[in-house]
Amino acid sequence: MSLSLKYLFISLCIFLLGFTGVFTPLRNFAHKVSNPVSYGLHQIADEVRKTFEFFISLKKIRHENLRLREENLSLFSKISNTKELEDENKVLREQLALGSFVSRDKLIEARVIGLPFDNENSEVLIDKGKKDGVLTGQEVIxxxxxxxxxxxxxxxRAVVVFITSPKLSVAVSDQSxxxxxxxxxxxxxxxxxxxDRILQDEEINVGDYIVTSGGDGIFDPGLLVGKVVEVFDDKSEPLKKAKLEVSMDFGRLDRLFVVVK
Structure with missing residues (x-):
């Protein structure tokens, strides 16, 4: 018998024996061995898939957070700019309402950007300079x-000295x-x-309000300077003095107005 006929005969026998159930125990054993392995491989593949999806979702969340953060920053910037513009317009309206002697085109609004330069806390740096029309000698209100x-x-830039500095002298009058x-x-x-330089026969009292007189040719008349808190009246002296209290804390100002002549 040739080799091919032998293989054919053996295959036929195995096929016929399969119908008799001879191979059933062997088949069951193979299933028992292979099923746990298949299940384990399936579980591993599922965990790998879930892990991969998790990292993909993290990346998407990160990108979304970055986008939302950029949108929030942009919105915050717009709100801040709008609020800043509203504040500036409000201060300008108040300034124009209080000063009838000065028009809007003569006011240069400036921000205080520097701490006092001197030991007396009477000088500050502002963010406007010559290119904006600010010049030495201009009054600040x-x-x-x-x-x-x-x-x-x-x-x-420019340096502003407060009236509380001994470097500055202002001609004034008692409006009270x-x-x-x-x-x-x-x-x-x-x-x-x-x-000082108050004549003995001139009246001045505690509580009086002192304003600029314009007599020095530098400062416009009618600007509030301070309130009298004490009068020094020595009859033996030809002149008397008064101590004034400044009603505004200049050190807390964040913006000022320079008056263009």
Whole structure:
């Protein structure tokens, strides 16, 4: 018998024996061995798939968070800019309402960007300079108050000295009495103001409000300077003095107005 006929005969026998159930125990054993392996491989594949999907979702969440963060920052910036513009317009309207002698085109709004330069806390740096029209000697005001004067102007910055500095002198008058008692105000080491050169026969009282008189040719008349808190009246002296209290804390100002002549 040839080799091919032998293989055919053996195959036929195996096929016929399969119908008799001879191979059933062997088949069951193979299933028992292979099923746990198949199940384990399936579980591993499923875990790998879930892990892969998890990292993909993390990446998507990260991108979404970054997008939302950028949108929030953009929105916050727009809100801040809008609020800042509203504040600036409000302050400008208040300034124009209080100062009838100055028009809008003569006001340069400036931000305080630097701490005091001197030991007396009476100088600050502002963000406007010569290119904006700010020049040395111009008066600086805020809501009807005389704040000080520009003492040094650069191309894009300027230095403002407060009226509380002894470097600055202002011609003033007492608006609370008839005849408008006149005098000269100078700073008292950055803490208060002293009004001197007051004639003995002129009236001045505690509680009076002192304003600029315009007599020095530098500062416009009618700007509030301070309030009298003490009067020094020595009858043996030809002149008397008064101590003034500044009603505004200049050190807390974040913006000022420079008046263009």
């Amino acid at each position: 805020y809501k009807g108050f005389l704040v000080g004067s520009v003492v040094d102007a650069f191309e894009e 009495v008839d005849g408008r008692t006149k005098g000269l105000v100078t700073g008292s080491y950055g803490t208060s103001l002293i009004m």
